[in-house]
Amino acid sequence: xxxxxxxxxxxxxxxxxxxxxxxxxxxxxxxxxxxxxxxxxxxxxxxxxxxxxxxxxxxxxxxxxxxxxxxxxxxxxxxxxxxxxxxxxxxxxxxx
Amino acid sequence: xxxxxxxxxxxxxxxxxxxxxxxxxxxxxxxxxxxxxxxxxxxxxxxxxxxxxxxxxxxxxxxxxxxxxxxxxxxxxxxxxxxxxxxxxxxxxxxxxxxxxxxxxxxxxxxxxxxxxxxxxxxxxxxxxxxxxxxxxxxxxxxxxxxxxxxxxxxxxxxxxxxxxxxxxxxxxxxxxxxxxxxxxxxxxxxxxxxxxxxxxxxxxxxxxxxxxxxxxxxxxxxxxxxxxxxxxxxxxxxxxxxxxxxxxxxxxxxxxxxxxxxxxxxxxxxxxxxxxxxxxxxxxxxxxxxxxxxxxxxxxxxxxxxxxxx
Numbered sequence: 001x002x003x004x005x006x007x008x009x010x011x012x013x014x015x016x017x018x019x020x021x022x023x024x025x026x027x028x029x030x031x032x033x034x035x036x037x038x039x040x041x042x043x044x045x046x047x048x049x050x051x052x053x054x055x056x057x058x059x060x061x062x063x064x065x066x067x068x069x070x071x072x073x074x075x076x077x078x079x080x081x082x083x084x085x086x087x088x089x090x091x092x093x094x095x096x
Numbered sequence: 097x098x099x100x101x102x103x104x105x106x107x108x109x110x111x112x113x114x115x116x117x118x119x120x121x122x123x124x125x126x127x128x129x130x131x132x133x134x135x136x137x138x139x140x141x142x143x144x145x146x147x148x149x150x151x152x153x154x155x156x157x158x159x160x161x162x163x164x165x166x167x168x169x170x171x172x173x174x175x176x177x178x179x180x181x182x183x184x185x186x187x188x189x190x191x192x193x194x195x196x197x198x199x200x201x202x203x204x205x206x207x208x209x210x211x212x213x214x215x216x217x218x219x220x221x222x223x224x225x226x227x228x229x230x231x232x233x234x235x236x237x238x239x240x241x242x243x244x245x246x247x248x249x250x251x252x253x254x255x256x257x258x259x260x261x262x263x264x265x266x267x268x269x270x271x272x273x274x275x276x277x278x279x280x281x282x283x284x285x286x287x288x289x290x291x292x293x294x295x296x297x298x299x300x301x302x303x304x305x306x307x308x309x310x311x312x313x314x315x316x317x318x319x320x321x322x323x324x325x326x327x328x329x330x331x332x333x334x335x336x337x338x339x340x341x342x343x344x345x346x347x348x349x350x351x352x353x354x355x356x357x358x359x360x361x362x363x364x365x366x367x368x369x370x371x372x373x374x375x376x377x378x379x380x381x382x383x384x385x386x387x388x389x390x391x392x393x394x395x396x397x398x399x400x401x402x403x404x405x406x407x
Contacts, residue, residue, distance in 0.1 A: 077289065084281035 005057045012054025019047035033090040037083045044079035048072055102142065109135050122171065126164040133157030146308035147231040150300070154316035162323070162397050170399070214238075226375040228306035235310070236378045240367040244356065247349045247385055254345060254392050258336055261400035267337030270395070271402035274329040286328030293321040301386040305375065311348075311382050315389030322394045336401050341391065348388030352381050 019042050026039025052072045059065040112132040119125035133156035140149035181189070218230055218238065225237045235243045261268070275282065297317035304310030325331045334341045355377055356367040363370045369377050 074292065077285070081281050081285040085279060088279050088281070 009054045009057060012050050016047045016050030016052075016054060019043055019050065023047060034087055037087055041079060041083055044075055048075055105135065105139055105142070109139065122168050123165070126161060126168055129164065130157050130161035133161065147229070147310060147313075150308060150313040151310075154313045158320065159316050159393050159397070166397055166399060224371055224374070225369075225378070226371075227378065229304060229308065229310075231308070232304050232310055232378070232382075236381065237369065237374065240352075240356070244349070244352050244367065247352065247388065250389065250392050251345060251349055254395055257396055258400050261336075261402070265401040265404055267335060268401040268403040268405040269335050270333050270398035270400060273323065273326040273333065273398060275327060283328045283330065286324045286330050290321040290325060293317055293324075297321065297386070297390070301382055302379075304382060305379055311385040311389055315386040316393060318386065318390035319393035319397075322390065323397055326394075326398070333398050335405055336395070337405055341395075344391045345388055345395070348381075348385035351384040355381055 023039050023041075023043025026042070027036050030036045030039055049072055052068045055068060056065050059068065109132065112128050112135055116125050116128040116132055119128055133152055136156060137149040137153035140146075140152055215230075218234055222228075222230060222233055225233050227233050227237075297314045299314070300309040300317060301311055301314035302309075304314070326333055355369070359366055359368045
């Protein structure tokens with residue numbers, strides 16, 4: 001059972017890291033602000049989401065698990081809002 | 097393996113630090129400084145200093161960064177007029193900064209051996225205070241005077257910011273933080289986030305007694321929520337002469353000083369607590385300090401009064 005859980009953590013966290021890597025590469029390589037934001041949101045949503053998912057079985061109790069999920073949800077909210085704001089700014093011609 | 101990670105972190109931090117100094121554009125420099133603050137908080141996490149990491153992220157990265165960004169915006173018209181400090185002043189500032197850097201490096205690179213530490217003494221007497229977070233014990237029990245002066249300095253800093261207002265505007269409202277055309281997204285965030293953020297701020301303050309967290313971290317989160325509401329235009333900044341506002345600024349330091357004076361006849365002297373009430377007293381002081389810090393940080397970001405007080 002613990003081997004299965006370990007395997008689950010390793011697979012989920014590694015996939016999360018892959019999305020972070022992909023997001024970073026996209027951020028560096030994509031041509032304009034909007035597509036770069038699109039790349040970053042993948043790291044925020046899926047990357048962090050998968051890492052949190054992989055860490056859930058490691059939590060000693062339910063409260064710490066809920067805290068991890070809450071952190072993910074807050075990062076979602078913050079990231080989504082920040083991307084919207086940057087995108088609006090870029091569309092008004094403020095970006096480079 | 098961990099050495100590789102540490103070296104990589106050091107490299108990242110040095111890069112951000114150099115970028116902060118070399119960036120031509122002032123706003124780029126501030127953004128690099130914010131990045132530097134977040135990276136430093138990661139280093140504090142690796143050193144297992146969670147309290148310092150939280151403070152660095154909240155104050156070093158967040159609050160200071162915001163104050164500096166506001167300062168940039170205020171300096172833009174000055175820069176456009178070409179009123180930059182002369183070459184001599186620039187060289188003097190550079191030399192002073194280099195001097196401070198070299199002195200700090202000398203202190204850190206050539207420590208006394210063995211490094212002086214009071215950690216065992218603190219660990220031995222933790223039970224007498226009744227809190228479980230050693231950082232809070234040191235800050236509010238053993239080195240309470242330092243913490244008190246730190247908060248007084250914050251009040252003085254705010255007075256300094258307010259003093260930049262012209263006589264005509266004294267006591268009026270600071271310049272509005274509201275964006276020219278508040279975006280719907282920002283308004284949405286300002287409606288959804290504050291309930292959660294206020295809860296997290298209170299949690300950080302309350303938790304500070306036994307776990308990492310405390311007045312500065314919690315106060316900064318509360319200030320951030322207040323500022324978010326202002327920026328979205330859902331609330332207006334109060335006039336700086338408002339009595340309630342000034343009471344909130346003063347309540348933390350004032351309660352701290354009152355508790356300190358009470359120590360003369362309730363315990364051994366200034367800022368010493370009677371052991372049986374140490375925990376409730378410290379928690380009460382922390383709550384008042386967090387309120388004051390939140391209001392002071394918010395007002396520092398808002399800046400000096402920029403409108404005539406309403407009659």
